[in-house]
Amino acid sequence: xxxxxxxGLEVHVQLKTKSKMFCRCSASVWKAQPNSHTCPVxxxxxxxxxxxxxxxxxxxxxxxxxxxxxxxxRAKFDRKHYFYPDLSKGYQISQYDLPFCVNGWLEVDGSRxxxxxxxxxxxxGKLVHDDKNSLIDFNRSGIPxxxxxxxxxxxxxxxxxLYAQKIQQIVxxxxxxxxxxxxxxLRVDANVSLQKPGKWKVEDGKVLGVVxxxxxPKVEIKNMNSFRSIERALTYEIERxxxxxxxxxxxxxxxxxxxxxxxxxxxxRSKEFAPDYRYxxxxxxxxxxxxxxxxxxxKKEIPELPDQKINRFYHDxxxxxxxxxxxxxxxxxADWFEGxxxxxAQTEKEGTTYDHIDxxxxxxxxxWVSGELLxxxxxxxxxxxEVKVTPAQLAELLYLIDKGEISSTIAKEVFxxxxxxxxxxxxxxxxxxLKQVSDEIQLREAVREVINLNPKPVADIxxxxxxxxxxxxxxxMKMTSGRANPGLVNKILEExxx
Ligand SMILES: [Zn+2]
Numbered sequence: 058x059x060x061x062x063x064x065g066l067e068v069h070v071q072l073k074t075k076s077k078m079f080c081r082c083s084a085s086v087w088k089a090q091p092n093s094h095t096c097p098v099x100x101x102x103x104x105x106x107x108x109x110x111x112x113x114x115x116x117x118x119x120x121x122x123x124x125x126x127x128x129x130x131r132a133k134f135d136r137k138h139y140f141y142p143d144l145s146k147g148y149q150i151s152q153y154d155l156p157f158c159v160n161g162w163l164e165v166d167g168s169r170x171x172x173x174x175x176x177x178x179x180x181x182g183k184l185v186h187d188d189k190n191s192l193i194d195f196n197r198s199g200i201p202x203x204x205x206x207x208x209x210x211x212x213x214x215x216x217x218x219l220y221a222q223k224i225q226q227i228v229x230x231x232x233x234x235x236x237x238x239x240x241x242x243l244r245v246d247a248n249v250s251l252q253k254p255g256k257w258k259v260e261d262g263k264v265l266g267v268v269x270x271x272x273x274p275k276v277e278i279k280n281m282n283s284f285r286s287i288e289r290a291l292t293y294e295i296e297r298x299x300x301x302x303x304x305x306x307x308x309x310x311x312x313x314x315x316x317x318x319x320x321x322x323x324x325x326r327s328k329e330f331a332p333d334y335r336y337x338x339x340x341x342x343x344x345x346x347x348x349x350x351x352x353x354x355x356k357k358e359i360p361e362l363p364d365q366k367i368n369r370f371y372h373d374x375x376x377x378x379x380x381x382x383x384x385x386x387x388x389x390x391a392d393w394f395e396g397x398x399x400x401x402a403q404t405e406k407e408g409t410t411y412d413h414i415d416x417x418x419x420x421x422x423x424x425w426v427s428g429e430l431l432x433x434x435x436x437x438x439x440x441x442x443e444v445k446v447t448p449a450q451l452a453e454l455l456y457l458i459d460k461g462e463i464s465s466t467i468a469k470e471v472f473x474x475x476x477x478x479x480x481x482x483x484x485x486x487x488x489x490x491l492k493q494v495s496d497e498i499q500l501r502e503a504v505r506e507v508i509n510l511n512p513k514p515v516a517d518i519x520x521x522x523x524x525x526x527x528x529x530x531x532x533x534m535k536m537t538s539g540r541a542n543p544g545l546v547n548k549i550l551e552e553x554x555x
Contacts, residue, residue, distance in 0.1 A: 454468055
């Protein structure tokens with residue numbers, strides 16, 4: 058390609074605190090009656106005074122730590138002035154030159170993406186448009202919002218999607234946000250430009266033209282409502298810019314909106330001049346002075362994060378990286394998987410505590426979790442939290458296979474029933490009479506009967522057509538409703554056929 062693709066993302070994460078950022082209003086406003094969660098502070102009425110929500114500050118610091126940021130000992134809130142109907146005060150309380158977190162990074166698919174800064178601000182109200190009117194809902198106004206600004210280190214639309222997904226995964230692991238793009242608790246804006254190789258460099262998060270200041274303008278894209286649309290919008294925009302350059306037309310610095318239905322970006326406003334927000338320190342909120350000991354306390358509250366978990370599963374359980382990524386997709390799934398591993402190790406030793414498990418057994422659990430469990434979860438769209446089967450129950454089911462009480466095929470049938478009812482495997486096997494038949498006399502009868510009923514395949518085997526044997530085994534399995542012990546069937550069949 059004749060150009061380098063330069064992408065930077067701004068990710069907004071709504072924090073899941075009980076109350077809003079600067080007032081006592083509840084922050085759980087999803088589907089609430091419009092303007093029912095408001096007060097003089099979040100409506101921006103004159104004379105109302107903000108008080109910072111400590112929990113939001115803690116969560117903001119946690120996000121910073123999880124993104125490998127440096128936390129600043131001195132931080133403050135500032136007023137960012139601009140006019141828009143959803144911002145009744147005429148300014149937004151945000152952070153300008155002393156944000157909570159700076160200079161972080163995130164590893165995405167092997168490359169390190171810099172995080173310039175991460176700051177806390179208040180969300181704005183929401184405009185709702187119909188055919189004739191524009192309505193304002195201030196429920197969202199004042200909800201704590203974390204903005205994570207990346208360095209222009211992202212080089213492809215796919216990498217942009219992965220980066221945003223990773224931020225979602227991390228804040229969910231931290232339990233500080235639902236980070237749901239459809240509900241708007243995770244919002245992503247992208248900046249993209251195409252630069253000639255060798256003519257640009259990055260300094261302090263800004264792309265600089267190094268040869269005669271020759272730099273192509275960047276375009277900001279908004280309105281991307283899913284991870285897929287991030288990738289699609291950027292792909293479209295890169296192609297659009299490329300075509301303009303090919304035709305030697307001028308590209309202007311502007312903000313464009315992604316139109317999902319049409320699969321295109323359209324111009325929203327020109328950005329030739331950087332707006333002057335007249336930032337100044339928020340006079341109603343004192344600046345923050347953090348001791349390092351406070352940061353240490355917050356650090357201890359951070360759970361094991363996805364990358365650490367993947368690493369541990371790789372080393373302790375000998376899972377492949379790809380496999381570890383699948384079972385650590387969410388913290389809940391990782392806990393479920395590990396719960397099953399530990400329970401399985403315990404069933405084996407009947408009551409002893411977990412210390413070691415063979416890697417082939419972990420692999421078996423992995424296969425069941427990534428196969429039977431996740432398949433059903435995706436098919437039926439049930440969240441893991443509502444799944445009736447417990448990790449210990451899966452372990453018990455696998456133990457029944459180990460002991461030869463049921464076959465793997467029957468186990469799948471049993472699992473389906475467990476998923477539906479939440480009953481123990483043992484109970485289902487007993488009630489449905491699914492126990493494996495390992496009684497030699499009973500099996501020999503079945504084998505003889507199948508041989509008598511199928512003279513043609515028997516004759517085929519005699520002349521060396523081995524496929525015919527598979528057919529006979531299938532018939533025996535059918536006759537025993539799949540419950541025959543396969544090893545034993547094979548042995549008896551060999552004997553009977555001579
Ligand atoms: Zn309020």
